[in-house]
Amino acid sequence: MLSFKDLTTSHLAPQTRQLDNGRIVCLSGASGSGKSLLLRALADLDAHGGDVYYDDIAQSATPAHLWRQWVRLVPAESQWWADNVNDHFAQPPAPADLKALLLPETALDWTVSRLSSGEKQRLALLRAINTAPKALLLDEPTANLDQKARRAAEEWLLEKIRANGWPTLWVAHDEDQILRVADQFWHLENGSLICREHA
């Protein structure tokens, strides 16, 4: 379980909420409302008020890099630093995962410069779960995907999240997608989170 108590960012008044194991909370809000800032605060990438907990372990009491190994933020734009895709993976991903994301097994041998934005996004999702996180923060994880790849990525993510019991916060704009994946729904407006059971 991932929870936060009196969390504040430059765009957020003190909020206390929790994310349950294996459940997906979709987060929406106008652009500039501070969705990404909330995700960054949860991953401790920005200074923030209040504290965040994984079960009963406080973020502030955990070394920062260890916390980010647990609480995995996947940003909307993926970044790659080495020339080849496989240099970004600690261990090779399961062939089944590649297949579920409609990627060929040779995708790992590709050079980063030839990746399309959709391929980058799916490989970034694979990379994100490659090192065994305990919670997921997804910032529009399917924004660059076409209809077919989007549904495939959604189904793969749902299955992974349920199987591993990851508490998940998923920034989404598409109402159909929210209906398909959300167990709970938060709307960020004027610095506070409005919670609903369904969109």
Add this chain to the structure above:
Amino acid sequence: MELIEISYFELMLAGLLVILLAAVSWWARLGIGHRFLIAAVRTVIQLSLIALVLEAIFDAEGFLWIALMATVMLLVAGREVANRQNRRFARGQSFAIGTFSMFLSGFSVTLFSLLVIIGPDPWYSPQYAIPLLGMMLGNTMNGVAVSLDRLTQSAWEQRAVIETRLMLGHTWQDAIGYLRREAMRSGMIPTINAMATAGIVSLPGMMTGQILAGTAPALAVRYQILIMLTIAVGTGFGTMAGVLIASRRLFDGRQRLRLDRLQAPGKGW
């Protein structure tokens, strides 16, 4: 052998050549004459003034005067390091990092050369101490300035990559490691190249000067080797200290990338 005296009149003949070049440049409209003349005048004035200072210090022979001179050289070099940064750390921290790094490496390597290797009497004898420290600081300054500028500039440009690595749970050292290596390399390359081409492509200035002054080439070369090795070590440690301190300053205690500690280009320090 004695060094042949040059009179001020003979120097003026060299000055005439400068004026000739400026006139030709003006005639050909190459637009460099003006700046060229100003730079030439500056050289004459600055070097004449430093000659006065050096003569005074050589006469005084006091340790305090030499320490004062060394401190001034260090602070001017630190200012120069800060000036050469495109994105400086706020509140004079680039100056502090540069000065500290040069103090750490430049001073200790110079002391080592004076005390252990050359051994003049007294050990702070200005004839040895001032030129050694000057060459050490000049080279270390270049290494530190280039590497700090490279580090902060590339961290600025690659902030998204650095933060992605942080998000994947890498430590800050891992996240900025490859930029640190790049910065270190760009600071050290001129020194490494100078060592690699010495005597083949270029005849180093100090050795040439000593030979002009009548020193036997074999001894001049030994001094030059000593200088090049100590400069390489001084530049290496100085650059290393600068890069390590500056890269640490780019992150806070929670290993967050803190580019807000850097100023926008063009702002004073």
